[in-house]
Amino acid sequence: MKKYIILPIVLIIAGAFFLISFKSKERAKEDLNIYKNLSGGGNTDLVLPAGFHASLIENNIGEARHIAVTKEGDIYVKLLYPKNGKGILFLKKTVGNKYQVSGFGNYGGTGILLNGGYLYASSNTTVYRYKLNDNDEVTDPEHPDVIVKGLIDRRQHNSKSLAMDNNGNLYVNIGAYSNSCQVEDRVPGSMGQKGCPILDSAGGIWQFKADKLNQTYGDGVRYATGIRNVVGLDWNNQSNSLYVMQMGRDQLHDLFPKYYNAEISALLPAECLYELHRGANAGFPYAYYDQIKKKYMLAPEYGGNGKIESNKNYLPPSLAFPGHLAPTAVLFYTGNQFPEKYKNGAFIAFHGSWNRSPEKQAGFFVVFAPFENGKPTGKWEIFANNFAGTKDVISPRNAKYRPCGLAQGPDGSLYVSDDTKGAIFKISYNK
Amino acid sequence: MKKGIFYVSILAIPLTVVSLGMKTSEPEKDESANRIQFVQKNKAGEKIFKQYCATCHQLDGGGVPNIAPPLIQTKYVLGDKNTLIHIVLNGFNEDVEIDNQHFSNPMPPFKSKLSDKDVANVLSYVRSSFGNDASAVTASEVKAIRSGK
Numbered sequence: 001m002k003k004y005i006i007l008p009i010v011l012i013i014a015g016a017f018f019l020i021s022f023k024s025k026e027r028a029k030e031d032l033n034i035y036k037n038l039s040g041g042g043n044t045d046l047v048l049p050a051g052f053h054a055s056l057i058e059n060n061i062g063e064a065r066h067i068a069v070t071k072e073g074d075i076y077v078k079l080l081y082p083k084n085g086k087g088i089l090f091l092k093k094t095v096g097n098k099y100q101v102s103g104f105g106n107y108g109g110t111g112i113l114l115n116g117g118y119l120y121a122s123s124n125t126t127v128y129r130y131k132l133n134d135n136d137e138v139t140d141p142e143h144p145d146v147i148v149k150g151l152i153d154r155r156q157h158n159s160k161s162l163a164m165d166n167n168g169n170l171y172v173n174i175g176a177y178s179n180s181c182q183v184e185d186r187v188p189g190s191m192g193q194k195g196c197p198i199l200d201s202a203g204g205i206w207q208f209k210a211d212k213l214n215q216t217y218g219d220g221v222r223y224a225t226g227i228r229n230v231v232g233l234d235w236n237n238q239s240n241s242l243y244v245m246q247m248g249r250d251q252l253h254d255l256f257p258k259y260y261n262a263e264i265s266a267l268l269p270a271e272c273l274y275e276l277h278r279g280a281n282a283g284f285p286y287a288y289y290d291q292i293k294k295k296y297m298l299a300p301e302y303g304g305n306g307k308i309e310s311n312k313n314y315l316p317p318s319l320a321f322p323g324h325l326a327p328t329a330v331l332f333y334t335g336n337q338f339p340e341k342y343k344n345g346a347f348i349a350f351h352g353s354w355n356r357s358p359e360k361q362a363g364f365f366v367v368f369a370p371f372e373n374g375k376p377t378g379k380w381e382i383f384a385n386n387f388a389g390t391k392d393v394i395s396p397r398n399a400k401y402r403p404c405g406l407a408q409g410p411d412g413s414l415y416v417s418d419d420t421k422g423a424i425f426k427i428s429y430n431k
Numbered sequence: 432m433k434k435g436i437f438y439v440s441i442l443a444i445p446l447t448v449v450s451l452g453m454k455t456s457e458p459e460k461d462e463s464a465n466r467i468q469f470v471q472k473n474k475a476g477e478k479i480f481k482q483y484c485a486t487c488h489q490l491d492g493g494g495v496p497n498i499a500p501p502l503i504q505t506k507y508v509l510g511d512k513n514t515l516i517h518i519v520l521n522g523f524n525e526d527v528e529i530d531n532q533h534f535s536n537p538m539p540p541f542k543s544k545l546s547d548k549d550v551a552n553v554l555s556y557v558r559s560s561f562g563n564d565a566s567a568v569t570a571s572e573v574k575a576i577r578s579g580k
Contacts, residue, residue: 063497080497081533155526155535186539188483254486354495355486395489397496420496 044425045400047385051339051429054384058099058424061089064417065110066161066329066405067424068119070136073410075099078112078121080419088112088121090138091424104141110159110231111172112405115210120170122160124153127172127208148172148208150216152201156185157229163242165235170210171242172220175229176203180249180301181285188255192301196285199225203284205233205244205276224280226314231351232329232406238344239374242276243318245327245348249288249299250355256300264306266356267292271327272317273348273369273376283314291320318376324353325363328404332371335412338429345370347383347414349403354396364388364399366406366416384416384427401425476556479549483541484557492561498536500529503561512554512568516576519550547573 046054062083068076075091083089086103094100111122119130119138128144147170151160157175164170178185181196196203201217204225208215223242233244253265260268270291274282283289287296287310296314298304321327329349333342345368352363368383369376389400396402405417414427481490487499494501502508507515507529522540526533541550547570555567 155524156537158535184540184543185537187541188544251486254483354489354498357486357490395491395493395495397489397493 045386045389054425054427057426061422063419064422066112067407067417068112068114069407069409071410081108111162113162115164124158125151148215161231163233163235168210170208172206173230174202182301223278224276226281226284228284232327234330234332236332236374244274245330246272259306266359268323270320271325273319275318280315324356326351329406331406335408337412347406349406351402361393366403473556476552479553480556500534502557509565516573
C-alpha cells in the first residue's frame with residue numbers, strides 16, 4: 001500500500017516546487033482567471049459588474065465587425081463579408097427597442113466611423129466616405145467618395161481599421177501580411193527576412209487626410225511602424241494621441257519548439273496597448289514584448305531564443321495583456337451614464353484566441369482600463385465577460401459570441417458587436 | 432486503499448487490451464496484423480497532426496472561423512489525393528471558398544519539414560478522422576508528387 005501513497009506525495013511536492021519556481025508565469029495566467037469579482041448581467045448570458053445590464057438588440061445580421069452609433073441612436077455596422085450584397089448595415093431605431101435593418105455598400109471589411117457629417121467605411125483595400133443628412137442618414141449610398149485606395153491586401157491581416165484625430169487626419173492600420181516576416185511564413189524554423197520588406201507598405205499605421213479624394217501610399221505618411229497588426233484603435237482627446245492595440249505574433253512553440261514550450265507559447269507574447277506619436281516603432285518583426293519579463297525580447301526569427309533581450313529602443317507598451325487574446329476594438333469612454341471611474345478610460349474588446357492549444361482558448365470578453373490625464377493607470381479588469389457562453393472554449397468555434405467592435409451611444413450606453421453570426425449588445429448602467 | 436485500486440486498474444487496462452488482442456489475433460493472423468499496422472500508422476499520423484497542423488486546423492479538425500478551414504468532409508480532404516498532397520507539400524494561399532467560407536491565413540508548405548512517409552501518415556490520419564472516411568495515402572503517392580511526376 002505504501003507505494004500507492006508515495007506516488008501522490010511525490011507528485012504534490014513536485015507540483016509545489018513547480019508552482020513556486022513558476023510563480024510569475026502563474027501570475028500571468030491568473031490574469032486569465034476570468035470569472036473573479038463579477039456579478040450577474042441582465043437578460044443575456046453576459047457577466048457584468050454590479051449595476052450594469054446588457055440586452056441583445058439584434059442577432060444573426062452577419063459577421064459584424066466595427067460599429068458606429070449616431071446621435072439619434074441608430075447603428076451602422078460593417079460586415080466582414082457582404083450579406084445579400086450589402087456590406088454596411090443601417091439599424092434604424094423604430095418604436096420600442098426595435099430596429100429596422102437596411103443596407104448598402106457591396107464590399108466586406110472592418111472599419112467604420114462617424115465624423116464631421118460623414119460616415120467613413122473601409123474594405124480591405126479602400127477607405128470610402130458617405131455624406132450624411134441632419135438625421136445621420138447616408139444621402140447617396142451608391143456613390144461614396146474614395147478617400148484612400150490601393151492599400152495592400154495579401155489576405156493575412158488585411159482588415160483596414162480607422163480612427164480620426166481633431167485636425168482632419170485619418171489613421172488607417174495596414175497589417176503585416178505575415179506572422180513574423182519569416183522567409184517562409186509560418187514554416188517551423190524558417191528565419192526572418194533581412195530588413196523585413198513588409199514594413200515598406202504594411203506593419204504599421206498610415207496617416208491620410210480625411211477630406212482628400214483618391215489618396216494612396218504616396219499621399220500618406222507612415223505614421224508608426226513595427227506594428228504587426230492592429231484591428232482596434234481610437235483617438236484619445238485628453239492626451240491628443242492615437243492609442244492602438246497590437247495583435248502579437250503567433251506560434252512561438254510551433255515554429256521554434258527548442259526555445260519555447262507549449263505552455264509559455266500560450267501566454268507569450270503580450271497583446272500590447274501603444275500610445276503612438278509620429279515615428280514610433282514597436283519592434284515587429286525583430287522583437288516582441290514579454291509581459292512576464294517586462295522586456296522586449298529578440299524574435300527567434302532574428303536570433304532570439306526566449307532569453308535574449310532586444311538592444312533597440314522600441315516603444316514601451318502602455319499596457320501589456322496576456323498573449324493571443326486578439327484585441328479587436330478600443331473605445332475611450334466619454335459618456336456620463338457610467339460611474340465616474342469609467343470616464344475617459346478605455347474599453348477594449350478581445351475577440352478570443354485560437355492559438356493557445358493545448359491550453360483552453362481565452363479572451364471573448366471586454367476589458368476596462370482606467371485612464372488618468374490621457375494615460376492608463378496600469379490597472380485593468382474584465383468588464384463584460386462570457387460572450388463565449390462557456391468557460392471551456394477548446395476551439396474558438398465553441399464560443400457562442402465573439403466581441404469585435406465597440407461604440408458609445410448618445411445616452412452613454414456601450415454597444416458591442418459580435419462577428420460569429422452577428423449580434424449587437426447594448427450595455428447600460430442603472431445602479 | 433481506493434487509490435491503490437485505481438493505479439492497479441490503470442495498469443490493468445493496457446494489459447487486458449494486449450491479452451485480448453493476442454487472443455483474437457490468432458484465428459485471422461493476417462487481417463489483424465494489417466489492423467495493428469493501420470492503428471500504428473494513425474498514431475504516427477496523429478502525432479504529426481498535433482505537432483504541425485492542430486494549431487491552425489484545431490485538434491478536432493474543425494478549423495478557426497475566417498483564419499483556417501475545417502478538415503471535415505471538405506472537397507480537398509476527401510477529393511483528389513494529388514491535390515491534397517500538393518497542398519501539404521507546397522502550401523496553399525489562395526482566395527478560395529471552403530465550406531462556403533473564406534480563410535485569410537496562409538497554409539505553410541511542409542516539404543522541407545515532413546518526409547514522404549510523414550505526409551502519407553498525417554493525410555491518412557486526416558482522411559480517417561473527424562468524421563472523414565476516405566482511403567489512406569501512401570508514401571509512394573507522396574513521393575511521386577514531390578518529384579513533380
